[in-house]
Amino acid sequence: MDNQNLFAALRAAFPQDLSQIAIECADGEQPGAAYRWHDIDRGTAMLANLLASLGLPEGSRVAVQTEKSVEALMLYLAVLRAGYVFLPLNTAYQAAEIEYFIANAEPAVVVCAPKNFVWVSRIAFTAGTSHVFTLGEARDGSLLERAANCSDQHAPAVKHADDMAAILYTSGTTGRSKGAMLSHGNLLSNASMLKDYWDWQPGDVLIHALPIFRVHGLFVASHGALLNGSKMIWFNKFDPRAVIARLPEATVFMGVPTLYVRMLGESSLTREACRNMRVFISGSAPLLVETFDDWTRRTSHILLERYGMSETAMLTSNPCRASAGQRRRGTVGPALPGVGLRVMDDLGQPCAVDQIGHLQVSGPNVFSGYWRMPEKTREEFTDDGWFKTGDVGKIEADDYVTIVGRSKDLIISGGYNVYPAEIEGFINDMAGVAESAVIGVPHPDFGEAVVAVVVAKPGDAPDPAAMIASLKTAIANFKVPKKLFVVADLPRNAMGKVQKNLLRDQHRSLFN
Numbered sequence: 347m348d349n350q351n352l353f354a355a356l357r358a359a360f361p362q363d364l365s366q367i368a369i370e371c372a373d374g375e376q377p378g379a380a381y382r383w384h385d386i387d388r389g390t391a392m393l394a395n396l397l398a399s400l401g402l403p404e405g406s407r408v409a410v411q412t413e414k415s416v417e418a419l420m421l422y423l424a425v426l427r428a429g430y431v432f433l434p435l436n437t438a439y440q441a442a443e444i445e446y447f448i449a450n451a452e453p454a455v456v457v458c459a460p461k462n463f464v465w466v467s468r469i470a471f472t473a474g475t476s477h478v479f480t481l482g483e484a485r486d487g488s489l490l491e492r493a494a495n496c497s498d499q500h501a502p503a504v505k506h507a508d509d510m511a512a513i514l515y516t517s518g519t520t521g522r523s524k525g526a527m528l529s530h531g532n533l534l535s536n537a538s539m540l541k542d543y544w545d546w547q548p549g550d551v552l553i554h555a556l557p558i559f560r561v562h563g564l565f566v567a568s569h570g571a572l573l574n575g576s577k578m579i580w581f582n583k584f585d586p587r588a589v590i591a592r593l594p595e596a597t598v599f600m601g602v603p604t605l606y607v608r609m610l611g612e613s614s615l616t617r618e619a620c621r622n623m624r625v626f627i628s629g630s631a632p633l634l635v636e637t638f639d640d641w642t643r644r645t646s647h648i649l650l651e652r653y654g655m656s657e658t659a660m661l662t663s664n665p666c667r668a669s670a671g672q673r674r675r676g677t678v679g680p681a682l683p684g685v686g687l688r689v690m691d692d693l694g695q696p697c698a699v700d701q702i703g704h705l706q707v708s709g710p711n712v713f714s715g716y717w718r719m720p721e722k723t724r725e726e727f728t729d730d731g732w733f734k735t736g737d738v739g740k741i742e743a744d745d746y747v748t749i750v751g752r753s754k755d756l757i758i759s760g761g762y763n764v765y766p767a768e769i770e771g772f773i774n775d776m777a778g779v780a781e782s783a784v785i786g787v788p789h790p791d792f793g794e795a796v797v798a799v800v801v802a803k804p805g806d807a808p809d810p811a812a813m814i815a816s817l818k819t820a821i822a823n824f825k826v827p828k829k830l831f832v833v834a835d836l837p838r839n840a841m842g843k844v845q846k847n848l849l850r851d852q853h854r855s856l857f858n
């Protein structure tokens with residue numbers, strides 16, 4: 347059997363001439379620093395050898411919470427190469443969140459930012475992790491120091507297609523986050539199919555400006571460039587003006603809608619700046635038709651919107667080649683080749699063309715289940731093996747899919763997912779709070795903004811500003827409500843269920 351390790355496939359796609367530039371840093375500690383393909387090969391080999399030297403059991407998880415850097419990407423590739431399981435963590439997560447992930451995933455290795463070593467290592471060692479390394483933005487920290495002593499030759503570990511490659515935590519609609527287990531086969535099948543569908547060309551150059559702890563930046567963007575042997579212009583942080591300044595050197599850009607909105611706010615975004623671009627791809631959150639139209643007006647490029655999720659990687663996409671059809675505003679395009687997509691009604695029966703229902707998917711890209719949560723896994727799959735996405739939409743006669751909403755109680759703010767239940771849990775634990783409801787309302791920059799509506803305990807008068815300040819110390823900033831209201835009571839239906847739709851209507855114009 348040949349090796350189905352995802353890294354082996356990515357490595358095989360490196361250009362013949364390994365002295366070409368693979369990644370050029372656009373910002374960070376060393377703007378202009380260039381990594382050649384042999385640097386990526388050697389660096390990942392050394393890191394893989396370091397991991398191999400630790401004698402970790404098969405299937406060990408390597409949890410990583412570091413700022414974005416090329417070395418952090420190399421660490422991901424090295425974990426694949428060594429055959430372990432990569433577990434990326436949002437850099438915004440705070441101690442209570444990290445404690446949960448480490449307790450749940452039981453990683454053998456944790457890599458964190460040098461400035462967080464004291465508290466992260468305390469959590470990790472308490473939970474039984476055997477190795478904690480640090481990796482900083484300036485190539486500092488113990489990870490690279492230790493790897494520097496390792497050989498730069500390493501044969502990728504032999505993996506089957508269904509061996510686990512990564513766990514991505516997605517927040518749960520109820521309770522805590524669930525770890526979606528993705529295999530080498532899930533990720534490679536999706537990446538190979540997208541290479542063809544998005545028409546990657548020799549000479550393509552990708553601007554990589556997304557975080558690398560989620561599907562979009564870690565898998566879709568990085569795998570796309572690596573599998574095409576394409577150079578990346580690498581931004582550790584997204585800065586609209588700086589990205590626009592580099593567009594003339596690039597051909598492919600991927601972003602969440604908020605990034606497109608921010609670039610539209612810059613006068614330097616012109617047709618001339620985009621003259622060499624082949625495609626701009628948007629996903630992770632709904633793209634407003636105004637953004638779609640504004641982008642075409644300003645740049646003459648038609649944004650390509652696609653749809654996917656942590657559990658499945660990419661599911662649908664508007665066409666890339668003009669001959670394959672038009673990019674239709676307001677839709678996420680047809681199901682990608684090999685992806686099964688169906689719409690079912692509340693009774694589990696197939697919907698007719700154009701009828702709105704629950705989107706369910708199947709295919710080689712769909713994950714195997716949630717880490718150590720067999721119950722949750724069973725709930726999220728149908729009896730005939732389709733995954734319930736929790737998204738609501740319809741399929742037109744010519745197969746284009748439109749997403750109209752979500753049955754899962756999810757807020758997407760600036761491309762980041764926020765589950766109200768988690769935030770309500772934190773708020774309800776605060777002094778003076780009887781109950782709360784967290785909702786998402788339209789926001790011009792973030793798409794949706796998190797808003798909390800709180801009922802005080804009798805005789806108490808909690809201070810909204812103090813509550814927001816306290817939440818900022820407990821949870822990632824993108825989850826903290828932008829506004830918090832203290833009210834007398836929450837609207838409820840006859841069953842006693844809080845009517846969040848009424849709250850959303852009431853606060854619809856808060857930011858517009």
Ligand code: AMP
Pocket residue numbers: 516560561628629630631632633651652653654655656657678735736737749752758763
């Ligand atoms: P995540 O697992 O964080 O990637 O979030 C996945 C969710 O983001 C999906 O289930 C959708 O609700 C939403 N999503 C992703 N792409 C799109 C899109 N193009 N339009 C609307 N919603 C999207």
